[in-house]
Amino acid sequence: MNKLLKIVLGVVGVVALAISAVFYLTSGMVKVADELFLAASRGDTEKAYSLLSDDFKSGTSQEDLKKYFIANSLNNFKEASWESRSTSGGRGSLKGSITTREGGVIPITLNFVKSDSDWKIYSIQKPSSGLQVESELQMPSENEQLNLVTNSMQVFAESVNEKSMKKFHSTFSSMFKMQFTPEKLDEAYGSFYQAGVDLTVLENIEPKINSSAAIDDNGVLVISGYYPTEPSQVKFTQKFAYEGLNWKLIGFNINIE
Template sequence: MKTLLKVLAVLASLGILGLLLALFLTSGLTDTADKFFTAIRSKQYQVAYGLLSEDFRSSTSYEEFIAFLNKNALLGYKEASWTNRSSSGSKGELDGTVTTETGGTIPVKLSMVKENNSWRIYSIQKVRSGILADDATEGSSGALDHVALVRGSMRDFAEAVMAKDFTEFHRKISQLWQRQITPEEFNRIFKGFIDANLDLLFLDNYVPVFEKSPEIDEHGVLSIKGYYPTKPSRVMFDFGYIREGKAWRLVKTNINIKPVD
């Protein structure tokens, strides 16, 4: 017993005891992360999907999850290294890098929550690569939550169809577009949606998938094109936004519904 106390005293004096304690308390985080990425490397994607939190899975379909892994080169996972780890109660975080089979390095951050006494991944954040816009500039494309922008526009559209009246939708679009089109013209353009009594508010339960990264053209128009992964028909969208003041406002709306092949 005395020997153990002496060892602990030496470790404490060297600052190692605190480090060992921190590693012990966060070992569950790294265990879950290792299981997650090992499953991906073994192509056991359903197992990896099962290690996501309930909230993560409710907002992201399996198909969207696979698309995210593919888009961010995580399907080529080889190994991971965690440089920072922390936990407090039922929440935890891991910061580190993922090395791919081709030798690439991807900075990632995992946020986790405890569900039924087990750590589950609540979110996966990857630092974007390439030339980035200044995120500190309010209203810049880099600072935008493009998913939230699309969801808001689609919700406004769905509410207009349900109300059979595009007056409120017209009020929210850009002033430039307001001068070019009236609420009555919107009603005529989307008459097919109105006559079909479509309820598109259920799309709030889905995460839109982008066909390519949103980009701003030489005219300052932010283009976001993609679809909602619904079945048996897929809701396609093509939105255009311009910046007015500190907000991005619609200047183009194209929505179609097509059967899934």
């Protein structure tokens, strides 16, 4: 019996050490998160912005960040509670909730990257209210999917008419921008320049999104569908990664059949 008790106590000791290690390794992220929301509550957007990663900043201005805080009541921050903490290599995350001064509770997830010796915030995600399917990344609503698709298609169409993918390139995630220059995109979509196709007409047509839209195992949102045009249909597959405050384009395929 004494031997069993020693084994049980030993296991408890190991679990306690593991929990302590997690709290120690994620303490830096918690400190940055507290600084972010305290800055938001004081209206110090400059300080909050300094806590973001370079990738986050590349697609988000200080004004964008300020509007996000206000729209989601994060400027009324009172305290934070983190139910889940994790870190692996140079990445980490905190998942929990924010309590506002009015007593409201806001579920939120922060993702981090290690920059030199400091943690920087890579993305902030607040799930939509209503019925949701639990997942690491929140599946955007049908309306949000439509907005993602139509916005990307509109910028692509304008870029085709301008015979330059610079504007389209600016809408992609930082990861994609590092891999593909505007010139490479010009080569990839050059056939549309030559064909003289004016895709801006799609602005007034609502696309049909396939029911298979989903977030894959790599956290990539994949949306496929078509525009009900005649005599040919414009079919597309668009891919997005969550970066900063929203989904950013990382893949774009279009066919006219």
